[in-house]
Amino acid sequence: MQEATVSFKARAERALADPTLKLAIDRTTGTAERKRAVAMTQFPQFEAARERGKRIKDHVIANLDHYLLEFERNAIESGAKVHWASTAEEASQIVVSLCKQANAKRVTRVKSMLGEEIGLPHALDEAGIERVETDLAEHIVQLGGDRPSHIVWPSMHRTREQVSDMFKRAHRVPHQEETIEAMVASARRELRDKFLSADVSISGANFLIANTGATCTVTNEGNAELTTTPPRVHIVTAGIEKLVPSIEHAFLMLRLLVRSATGADVTQYTTFHCGPKQPGDRDGPEEFHIVLVDNGRTRMLRDAALKEMLRCIRCGACMNHCVVFRQLGGHVYGGTYPGPMGAVLTPVFDGLESSRDLPHACTMNGKCQEVCPVAIPLPTLLRGWRDRSWREGLEPTAARFGLSIHTFVASHPRLYRLGTAIAIKVMRLFSRGGLVRGMPGLGAWTKHRDFPAPARRSFMAMYKNSENKR
Numbered sequence: 291m292q293e294a295t296v297s298f299k300a301r302a303e304r305a306l307a308d309p310t311l312k313l314a315i316d317r318t319t320g321t322a323e324r325k326r327a328v329a330m331t332q333f334p335q336f337e338a339a340r341e342r343g344k345r346i347k348d349h350v351i352a353n354l355d356h357y358l359l360e361f362e363r364n365a366i367e368s369g370a371k372v373h374w375a376s377t378a379e380e381a382s383q384i385v386v387s388l389c390k391q392a393n394a395k396r397v398t399r400v401k402s403m404l405g406e407e408i409g410l411p412h413a414l415d416e417a418g419i420e421r422v423e424t425d426l427a428e429h430i431v432q433l434g435g436d437r438p439s440h441i442v443w444p445s446m447h448r449t450r451e452q453v454s455d456m457f458k459r460a461h462r463v464p465h466q467e468e469t470i471e472a473m474v475a476s477a478r479r480e481l482r483d484k485f486l487s488a489d490v491s492i493s494g495a496n497f498l499i500a501n502t503g504a505t506c507t508v509t510n511e512g513n514a515e516l517t518t519t520p521p522r523v524h525i526v527t528a529g530i531e532k533l534v535p536s537i538e539h540a541f542l543m544l545r546l547l548v549r550s551a552t553g554a555d556v557t558q559y560t561t562f563h564c565g566p567k568q569p570g571d572r573d574g575p576e577e578f579h580i581v582l583v584d585n586g587r588t589r590m591l592r593d594a595a596l597k598e599m600l601r602c603i604r605c606g607a608c609m610n611h612c613v614v615f616r617q618l619g620g621h622v623y624g625g626t627y628p629g630p631m632g633a634v635l636t637p638v639f640d641g642l643e644s645s646r647d648l649p650h651a652c653t654m655n656g657k658c659q660e661v662c663p664v665a666i667p668l669p670t671l672l673r674g675w676r677d678r679s680w681r682e683g684l685e686p687t688a689a690r691f692g693l694s695i696h697t698f699v700a701s702h703p704r705l706y707r708l709g710t711a712i713a714i715k716v717m718r719l720f721s722r723g724g725l726v727r728g729m730p731g732l733g734a735w736t737k738h739r740d741f742p743a744p745a746r747r748s749f750m751a752m753y754k755n756s757e758n759k760r
């Protein structure tokens with residue numbers, strides 16, 4: 291069955307039944323959570339920086355037309371060619387036709403979630419252009435023939451044992467020792483000559499600097515530099531919301547991004563690309579293209595609530611701290627972006643009807659908003675989608691019926707108290723050792739976890755009793 295036709299619930303069932311996946315998720319998100327917590331203790335200015343980062347992004351979003359034109363003007367002045375794409379298809383077509391114009395047989399790619407969003411890997415494969423993913427995690431994703439499951443750690447769904455097997459099968463000179471270092475060396479041997487023989491390089495951008503026309507990319511492996519320097523043509527794809535006014539603003543955003551994403555103070559490599567190779571330069575591309583992608587972003591701009599999502603700097607902290615993501619991993623979400631931010635963005639990109647379940651995959655514990663370095667109110671945005679889904683009649687009839695009964699009962703206090711008292715009695719009949727392990731009507735819950743047995747008396751009954759004793 292095609293993955294896209296499998297429902298969210300079916301994908302979630304499958305993920306919950308996979309203990310290896312759970313192990314892989316725990317290893318990565320647990321480490322990410324711990325490292326971020328340590329980074330925050332060493333960064334007491336986090337709240338102030340977050341407020342400033344939020345203000346910078348809000349200012350740019352409110353003046354997006356101005357900063358886009360400023361960026362375009364300065365990029366052209368530096369020798370870049372700027373292309374505008376209003377949809378994902380248009381963006382991937384522009385990139386593929388630039389590759390064809392360059393007669394590209396092989397392209398190297400630096401990890402970019404926007405590339406996934408516009409379907410670039412598929413478009414390049416369709417065009418018969420060899421695509422080499424140079425980020426180590428993306429290399430693993432490519433060998434596995436699957437999709438990224440996290441925006442910072444795309445191959446987090448693989449354990450190191452699985453990766454070792456994959457490298458042994460696919461690499462020409464695979465590792466002999468079962469160490470991370472030996473596996474990395476194996477990937478390096480495999481990729482090195484491909485870096486040097488590519489015709490075109492394609493990268494994303496973490497930030498676009500309006501007052502210079504430069505693009506900024508951060509990596510920890512140095513693959514961005516090695517990817518974008520040797521080929522004759524370099525293409526950058528970036529969402530229009532990536533703009534910041536100046537390099538000083540980019541540095542402030544980097545402090546927030548890096549700590550939130552990996553818990554480090556700085557990334558190993560921060561690279562600014564500004565136009566093609568100039569006379570006297572020893573290396574660099576002869577052609578430098580920037581593809582600016584809208585794909586629903588101006589639509590978000592018109593929505594007072596969703597506009598806040600344009601602040602997102604793709605750090606991944608919200609998913610590392612999400613109790614749902616940590617049980618299921620990223621593939622379950624179906625779209626390009628997983629976790630809380632994906633549950634907000636996927637309905638924008640793919641439509642609410644096909645992604646109606648995602649805003650419900652949330653316990654509303656608010657942790658995502660708490661850790662977000664640009665203070666995006668993710669639970670509020672998810673509630674907004676739930677509300678819209680209800681108003682547009684997308685919720686299943688059974689849910690609508692159940693909720694209308696609940697609304698009726700909850701608005702009639704006597705009936706509500708009677709219903710609660712009956713429910714307590716019935717549930718206590720099925721409880722053993724303080725837990726309900728199975729009960730008719732609770733099967734969907736008790737299949738995967740026990741239900742705590744209710745107290746003998748309801749809160750209201752106890753409260754009333756204590757009032758009477760006064």
Ligand code: SF4
Pocket residue numbers: 550601602603604605606607608609631658661662663664665666
């Ligand atoms: S929503 Fe916030 S926490 Fe989540 S990826 Fe975006 S910036 Fe990071």
